[in-house]
Structure formats: structure tokens, C-alpha cells
Amino acid sequence: MVEKNVLLSGSQIETINHKLIIMSEQNFKNHIRMVPLYHYVAGMLVILGFGGSIVNLFHADEHTHYSAALLVVAFFVLILIFWYARVFALKAQDRAIRAEENFRHFILTGKPFDSKLKMGQIIALRFASDEEFIALAKRAVDENLSQKQIKQAIQHWRGDYYRV
Numbered sequence: 001m002v003e004k005n006v007l008l009s010g011s012q013i014e015t016i017n018h019k020l021i022i023m024s025e026q027n028f029k030n031h032i033r034m035v036p037l038y039h040y041v042a043g044m045l046v047i048l049g050f051g052g053s054i055v056n057l058f059h060a061d062e063h064t065h066y067s068a069a070l071l072v073v074a075f076f077v078l079i080l081i082f083w084y085a086r087v088f089a090l091k092a093q094d095r096a097i098r099a100e101e102n103f104r105h106f107i108l109t110g111k112p113f114d115s116k117l118k119m120g121q122i123i124a125l126r127f128a129s130d131e132e133f134i135a136l137a138k139r140a141v142d143e144n145l146s147q148k149q150i151k152q153a154i155q156h157w158r159g160d161y162y163r164v
Contacts, residue, residue, distance in 0.1 A: 026159030028151050031127065033163065038086075046082050050075040093163055098122050108134055120147045129156035 034040075053071040060068035101122050102113045108130060113122065114137070121140045124147040128136050132155055140150055 025157070026127075026161065027157045028154070031151075031157075031160070043082065046075065046078055050079055094119060094123060097126055097163075101126050104130075104133065105137060113137065114141045116141045121145065121150060123147065124150035126160055127151060127158050128154050129158050132156060 050072070053068070053075045057065070057068040057072050098119065105111070105113050117125075117137065117140060121137075125133060125137055125140065128150075136150060136153060139145060139153070145153070
């Protein structure tokens with residue numbers, strides 16, 4: 001039996017870890033990540049709770065009207081928290097992606113991104129391999145490509161396994 005010692009770089013180890021966890025390569029068809037308990041279960045429960053609290057308010061008598069109204073307000077606030085928790089996290093991730101991809105563009109070209117690139121285009125470009133990144137970024141500006149068009153144009157997908 002022959003034993004080999006293999007030295008892996010940090011990015012190779014990271015790739016192996018992601019493959020073990022995810023078990024499939026990310027691509028255009030499977031890159032969207034949904035968390036079922038958050039997106040479906042919790043979202044539906046909050047909406048049903050809000051609807052139920054409104055029904056409760058309409059059926060309330062003079063003694064329970066105040067508490068029924070507070071329940072509606074509480075569920076409305078819960079909807080706002082549910083919505084903004086997601087929006088704020090995505091905005092923070094978008095800012096990080098913009099900085100990372102602008103830096104990546106600078107490393108590859110010596111120049112920052114074209115100022116005409118929109119945030120959605122930059123977010124889509126993160127999936128492009130280094131080989132096609134620069135040309136695709138230029139094409140995105142020249143042809144005003146949408147996020148979907150950019151993602152569909154990518155030939156060698158570079159997975160983003162950290163975004164939630």
C-alpha cells in the first residue's frame with residue numbers, strides 16, 4: 001500500500017468542505033437558497049397570525065376590543081421585523097459583495113468597476129469565473145444586461161456558498 005501526503009491550499013480545502021456540505025456544484029438552476037423554516041413556515045405563520053388577529057378584532061366585544069387591537073398591532077410589528085430582518089441582512093451582504101467584486105476586478109484589471117454597473121449586475125457577476133469576469137462585466141455595461149441575463153451568460157460558474 002502506497003501512502004501519499006498531499007498538501008492542499010486554503011481554497012482547495014474550502015472547496016472540499018463546501019462540496020461535502022452542499023454535495024452539489026452551484027449553478028444557475030440551483031443557486032437560489034431558500035430556508036424552508038424561515039421562508040415558508042415562519043412566513044406563513046406570521047401572515048396567518050396577522051389574519052387571525054384581524055378576525056379576532058372584528059369579533060371582539062367592548063371588553064376584549066383593546067387586547068384584540070393590540071394583537072393586530074403586535075402581529076403587524078412582527079411582519080415588519082420578519083421583513084426587515086431579511087432586507088437588512090441582504091443589504092449588508094450586497095455591500096460586501098460589491099466591495100469584494102470591485103476588489104476582484106481591480107486585481108484582474110488594475111482598474112475599479114465601471115461606475116455604470118448597477119448593484120444587481122455586480123451581484124450577478126460574482127458567479128462568473130475569473131476567466132470570463134472582465135469581459136462579462138464590460139458586456140453587462142455595454143448591453144445593460146439584467147441579473148438573470150448575466151447569470152445565464154456565465155459558462156464557468158463560481159459558487160457563492162456563503163450567501164443566505
